Amino acid sequence: MLSRIAESLYWIGRYVERAEDTARILDVHLHRMLADPWADEETACRSLLAVMGVPPPEQPVSAARVVGLLGLDESSHSSVVGALAAARENARGARETISADMWEGLNATWHGLPDARRRVEQQGVHAFFRWVRERCALLAGLADATMSRDEGWLFLVLGRSVERVDMTARLLSTHVRAGGSIPSWLTLLRSCGAWETFLRTYRGSLDDRYAAEFLLLDRLFPRSVFAALSAAEACLTDLEPTGGPGGQPGRVGVATEAQRIVGRARTNLEFRGAEELLADFPSVLASLERTCSQVNEAVSRRYFRQTSAVLWVPEAVA
């Protein structure tokens, strides 16, 4: 598969996941701010922006401004609208590789974006975020149902998984930064669509420790950090050829830098245990975010190479 196409697929995976997760996080936080009479809007908004990696503006920040920055800002690849546009732009360049269904789903979503602002104004932010979640679910479903499980699929899922680790870690950071009060664990679980599953798993006992454990370590819930790391690890393993001479798995360790980074992060969670992790929560989360950017670099170096256009100057041609 062309390196450029692989890179596009990886980024489609990341951007669609980013759009969905950002929509989830915003939806729940805004709702929470409205519902909590004691919440300080300014502080909560600034904290949210910081966690999402958006430099906080100098002017006072309102919930509406947060929606503008994280939801509707077309120029930012971190906003919902910006991420969906970027996903579609990548898909346009990989159009002969992704399925027609998937392309059409992404393209139709992109055509729906100009209405986003109007939708927010007329029906409220929740309607918009819901629409985004539905579109993202549709895209994931179409990819799942129509893409061959080849290299392209592996890059797409790898991108999605890396982004998911990053987003779930950021989500958990929102809790830590607010000193453990706002937003509550209930809010966080809702952001991930994990509330009901959590209740069933822990038989209704809402305990901070369990909630953190669930979002960080649950093996079965697909949005937990552990599950997403495992998914990324599986993709990286499958991307390396195993058959034939030279393609044999090595006798020591793993084949690639990316596998090493993800594997280390996964075992770190797996074998340290919940108690220890929670005692050291902020640095655990910070290290997860570092892991994501390191994986990103390692994957780019190994598979995508530098494919930017070569500039020829007349002198060099002589």
Next chain:
Amino acid sequence: MADLFEDYRLGPGWDEMFGEPGMPRETYEALHATLQPLSSVELGIRAEVLARAFLDQGITFALKGIERPFPLDIVPRIIAADQWRVVEAGVAQRVRTLEAFLADIYGAGQVLADGVVPRRIVVTSAHFHREVAGVNPHNGVRIHVAGVDLVRDEQGTFRVLEDNVRVPSGVSYVMENRRAMAHVLPEVFAATRIQPVESYPGQLLRALRAAAPVGVSEPTVVVLTPGVHNSAYFEHALLAREMGVELVEGRDLVCVGNEVAMRTTAGEQRVDVIYRRIDDDFLDPVHFRADSVIGVAGLLNAARAGRVTIANAVGNGVADDKLLYTYVPELIRYYLDEEPILPNVETYRLEEPDVLDHVLDRLDQLVLKPVDGSGGAGIVIGSQASDEELSLLAEKVRHDPRGWIAQREVALSMVPTLVGNRLRARHVDLRPFAVNDGERVTVLPGGLTRVALPEGALVVNSSQGGGSKDTWVLAEAPVAAITVGGPVETPPAVYLAPDEPAGAGASTGTSVPAPRSPDPGPDSGPVAVQQQQQQQSARIDGAVSC
């Protein structure tokens, strides 16, 4: 209830549907009968569904970087089987002739020695490239794909307007138009037997594989595109997808030691045949424009060494130079010893002083075209130009007679077209597509019909609101109903017992967050974007004229 065709008025030019008001020609009877009972509202709704489907599927062309759907008019254009046989034979004849001509001028140059075409005309063509003299394709094919622009004149005769043997665009719309029409107007299809068009990608792939370098039995074929910012990007992606080959950009390819390879996740993989959709000038910075960032350095040397085939061949532009066009009828007689099947539009060569004077006197009645322009660029229709424009034109033409041709203004034929919610007569042209695999020239039945939407407009140009029509070539004789696996029977209805469940199994401290990865994914720089857009920017929307 008003009849859909009630206030349809025949325009100037041959009406393809009606011989006289209210009397459809035989070819169009079935279509007319199916459309007539529809109300304009119904037709409008279907047209909207059609437009929406195109938008969602991204069937667009980009103009100045903005993607727009290429409007598909809901009324198809129909060509009878016997008319089509003439077109087909005429197009194939021109392709064979131009192949012979290209082989000749990049080889022995006999045609020049024999004085059939003045040497001056060939060597002064902007698209004549000495660099490829002596490069002989393995199977002799230089024109793997041709698009020949035709118009029907006032008598309904098909005439050749121009040949496109560099990188003709538009075939993707032929395939997509057919698919979309079948979805939106199934009843119209049911009434007519139409020759299918979906064989094109298969034919193209066969021709490309046949052109592989000597000794390559399982060639790797790729489509080379300028990139996503190119107006015809949709087409490039569609062809690659339907042929099942990679769509590459220049930056995906690398040329080392006359071998071309593409960069893949598993290392470099050799490429044997490149169906390029990049203009000659941008193809190889070593030989042509050194500032090209969308080409591949060293490509031409690899082709010269016979290690890779470039399709269409470099240097083909000399054969579709508009001044050369005036010589094609003579070339047909010279190379094939046949009479031209399709006539040219009457054209003046301005290099002869008395012809130039004659034309300059009548600029307001003629159409002037720059010889190496593509798309509609630079065309002046005398009857629609102001005095000021005409005097400016006269000056340009006097200064550079080699750079222009003059043609009679032909009133192009017209087909009913949905405008607003009424049917109106609008001018159309036709671009059939031919593929040469070295053994045979195959012409795809139909081709791209472009329609000028503004009333009276003769330039069929999508930047001016032009669109296209699905183009039907009727099947020769009534085709026997196609049955797959024997006669189809209505399946017996299944009744569930009242107490049977429907379907089985139905019962049941604060950390500092890292900055967001700013990487937008692979992207091309601004120079590349500009060059991508520059490539054949106006080709599909082209230019028909008159």
